[in-house]
Amino acid sequence: MNWGFFRTGLVFSHYFRNYYRSRSFYLMLFIVVLVVSLLTYLSFKYFAYNADLPNFLRTGIVISGSLKRSEFLFIWEFAGNYLPVFAGVFFGSPAISSEIESRTAFHTFTLPVPRFVLYSGKFLAAFSVSAIIMSFFYAGQLINYVLLYSRLPGVEFLQSYGAMLFFALAIIAITFLVSTVFNKNTYAYISVFILYFLILSTASLVITFLYGVTPYYLLNVASSIDYEVYINFNPFDFSSLPSLSPAPLSQIITYVMVMVIYAVSTFLAGAYVFENKEVN
Amino acid sequence: MPPSVEIRNLTKTFGRIVAVRDVNLTLDTPGIVTILGPNGAGKTTLMKIMTGISRATSGSILVNTLPITDNLAKVLGYMGTLVEQPEFYPYLKGQEILEFICRIRGMSMEAARIRIKEIGELTGCSAYLDRKAGGYSRGMKQRLGLAAALVHDPEIIILDEPTFGLDPRGMFEIRNILKELNRRREKIILLSTHLIQEAKEISDRVIIMNNGSVVKDMRNEEKNLLKIRIIGGASSLNPSVIPAGFRVDDEYIISESVDDVPAILKRLMDAGIKFDRVQEYNDLEEIYLKNVNVSVR
Numbered sequence: 169m170n171w172g173f174f175r176t177g178l179v180f181s182h183y184f185r186n187y188y189r190s191r192s193f194y195l196m197l198f199i200v201v202l203v204v205s206l207l208t209y210l211s212f213k214y215f216a217y218n219a220d221l222p223n224f225l226r227t228g229i230v231i232s233g234s235l236k237r238s239e240f241l242f243i244w245e246f247a248g249n250y251l252p253v254f255a256g257v258f259f260g261s262p263a264i265s266s267e268i269e270s271r272t273a274f275h276t277f278t279l280p281v282p283r284f285v286l287y288s289g290k291f292l293a294a295f296s297v298s299a300i301i302m303s304f305f306y307a308g309q310l311i312n313y314v315l316l317y318s319r320l321p322g323v324e325f326l327q328s329y330g331a332m333l334f335f336a337l338a339i340i341a342i343t344f345l346v347s348t349v350f351n352k353n354t355y356a357y358i359s360v361f362i363l364y365f366l367i368l369s370t371a372s373l374v375i376t377f378l379y380g381v382t383p384y385y386l387l388n389v390a391s392s393i394d395y396e397v398y399i400n401f402n403p404f405d406f407s408s409l410p411s412l413s414p415a416p417l418s419q420i421i422t423y424v425m426v427m428v429i430y431a432v433s434t435f436l437a438g439a440y441v442f443e444n445k446e447v448n
Numbered sequence: 449m450p451p452s453v454e455i456r457n458l459t460k461t462f463g464r465i466v467a468v469r470d471v472n473l474t475l476d477t478p479g480i481v482t483i484l485g486p487n488g489a490g491k492t493t494l495m496k497i498m499t500g501i502s503r504a505t506s507g508s509i510l511v512n513t514l515p516i517t518d519n520l521a522k523v524l525g526y527m528g529t530l531v532e533q534p535e536f537y538p539y540l541k542g543q544e545i546l547e548f549i550c551r552i553r554g555m556s557m558e559a560a561r562i563r564i565k566e567i568g569e570l571t572g573c574s575a576y577l578d579r580k581a582g583g584y585s586r587g588m589k590q591r592l593g594l595a596a597a598l599v600h601d602p603e604i605i606i607l608d609e610p611t612f613g614l615d616p617r618g619m620f621e622i623r624n625i626l627k628e629l630n631r632r633r634e635k636i637i638l639l640s641t642h643l644i645q646e647a648k649e650i651s652d653r654v655i656i657m658n659n660g661s662v663v664k665d666m667r668n669e670e671k672n673l674l675k676i677r678i679i680g681g682a683s684s685l686n687p688s689v690i691p692a693g694f695r696v697d698d699e700y701i702i703s704e705s706v707d708d709v710p711a712i713l714k715r716l717m718d719a720g721i722k723f724d725r726v727q728e729y730n731d732l733e734e735i736y737l738k739n740v741n742v743s744v745r
Contacts, residue, residue: 182548189539271535278499280525446502
């Protein structure tokens with residue numbers, strides 16, 4: 169086996185073990201259980217018993233059975249869309265800054281492995297625990313769906329799951345980059361929140377209102393593909409009319425590519441900063 | 449080939465502050481080399497640069513003839529390091545941390561476990577290796593840090609204040625470990641301390657740093673002297689009666705040699721000099737004070 173891959177694997181398993189035993193992991197799991205519980209309550213109140221429901225799209229049309237199922241999946245995914253952001257903040261934001269703040273860097277940085285191996289191994293570990301957390305959410309969604317409709321969801325479910333993984337990949341790469349810049353966890357946490365919830369949201373609002381176009385190249389817009397695979401409607405996008413159809417494949421590919429570009433570019437930028445990181 | 453470290457014109461600045469100033473050192477003889485200096489002398493910064501944690505503003509370091517800037521991962525393979533007070537990932541057990549270090553350095557799991565058992569016993573941390581590091585005390589972390597630095601049997605060991613945070617018994621034990629490691633004179637053990645007694649006790653070579661510079665580099669020069677208290681004070685003696693090989697220091701005269709004490713004392717008696725106390729002492733404190741403008745702790 170290639171020695172570089174083997175060492176990346178060792179670094180990965182080392183950090184993965186530390187991640188899944190951490191309080192952050194269990195706190196994140198608790199949040200997911202809470203969200204799943206709330207959505208389960210909604211599912212059985214809204215979708216199971218109440219046939220004449222207010223139409224959530226307010227289009228006034230009658231909702232067919234298949235659209236109702238898409239609506240179910242859409243609402244679940246819409247509610248769970250921020251979970252990768254929180255996972256990124258929990259596992260990615262302190263990834264490098266905590267090495268400095270808690271002084272583990274003095275031990276880690278002197279290991280005879282290239283910094284890139286350390287960075288990659290830790291990144292993969294953070295992504296893996298995030299994917300596990302997200303999978304709990306998707307499992308909850310799947311169980312509810314099967315219980316309600318006595319059938320498995322279509323291929324859109326897998327598309328949504330895949331898109332969510334790409335979103336988690338991108339957001340964790342961003343949080344790692346931010347974490348390499350700071351030496352204190354608090355700054356890294358706050359910066360990611362500000363970046364995602366304030367700057368990106370404001371930017372998409374401004375672009376939408378001023379230019380009337382959907383800024384698909386912004387991560388928060390691209391990430392909406394994980395619920396738009398069911399119904400091509402983004403409540404924060406004021407530039408286009410809502411559609412009740414699933415997003416077309418070309419849109420899915422475009423949005424996923426945007427997330428891949430974010431993931432790769434910020435991962436490489438973070439690795440570069442980490443390569444030159446000093447602890448003084 | 450014996451291990452070697454060569455530091456050439458090394459300087460590290462933080463803005464306008466010069467932390468390390470044009471340091472030149474060659475460590476090419478196995479043994480314990482102690483960097484002694486007050487807080488802020490540049491000891492830790494120098495060690496951070498040597499271990500790749502920090503980077504030099506100018507100058508270079510060669511480890512086993514390899515420049516560290518171009519071969520950092522390889523160079524770190526020769527080293528075992530303990531820089532600043534060690535901290536570890538809180539949710540991992542001591543055993544898991546040491547296993548990871550061994551494995552990442554190319555040891556098999558079986559060899560790693562055997563070695564961890566040995567080093568755990570040597571450093572006194574084997575009793576708590578099955579507990580998570582987050583619950584360790586300062587002293588326990590220090591011992592685990594030392595075990596982490598030694599577990600792969602490195603040829604160059606860099607230890608930044610290895611007895612920091614330990615109780616007197618712990619300090620004694622760590623010094624004994626270092627002496628044991630140095631017994632076969634195969635490794636370069638570079639350690640920093642601000643404790644003169646520690647430097648005096650275990651070092652083959654003492655380097656004094658102050659304000660970022662090396663101000664004194666002594667290879668067994670600071671050895672023992674004989675201090676003889678003169679009745680009425682040595683400064684009152686007529687210089688012409690003081691035999692060769694002695695110097696006056698306030699109420700004492702000092703012999704530069706301790707090889708044959710009776711002969712030394714006979715020479716004084718022959719010169720008609722009366723004394724009431726004879727004591728052996730090490731002049732490292734004196735040298736330190738002369739070169740470092742701070743009080744001795």
